[in-house]
Amino acid sequence: MSRSRKFLLAGNWKMNKLQKDLEGFFTGLKKEVKFDIASNNKVDVLFALPYTFLEKAVGLTRGTGITIASENVAYAASGAYTGEVSISMLQEVGVSSTLIGHSERRTLFGDTEESVQKRIEACMKEENFC
Secondary structure (H helix, E strand, C coil): CCCCCCEEEEEECCCCCCHHHHHHHHHHHHHHCCCCHHHCCCEEEEEEECHHHHHHHHHHHCCCCEEEEECCCCCCCCCCCCCCCCHHHHHHCCCCCECCCCHHHHHHHCCCHHHHHHHHHHHHHCCCCC
């Protein structure tokens, strides 16, 4: 028996563009995509964006079937972790997915197997996240 495989089409915004670019990007994307993302059963579409763009992007893509994800997440739920963003902070703005272990995080910022594993474990403990 052949199983149908669902694909993930994902983009990582990185440190490019500004919030002012979001609306034009997603409006153009919705026009140009040749299939209905919201009802497509073969492809999931996800964009990982910087923290400052997340809430606006969630609003712009509501009802489209596009998933908005963060580009990173803290493994700690709270505490003195300057510059980090927790899972609950992401959930509060409507984000339920994240990138973890990206090669740039490892090379440029020193993410290790251990820190990546901690993030994975934190996400797996949360219902409806990752």
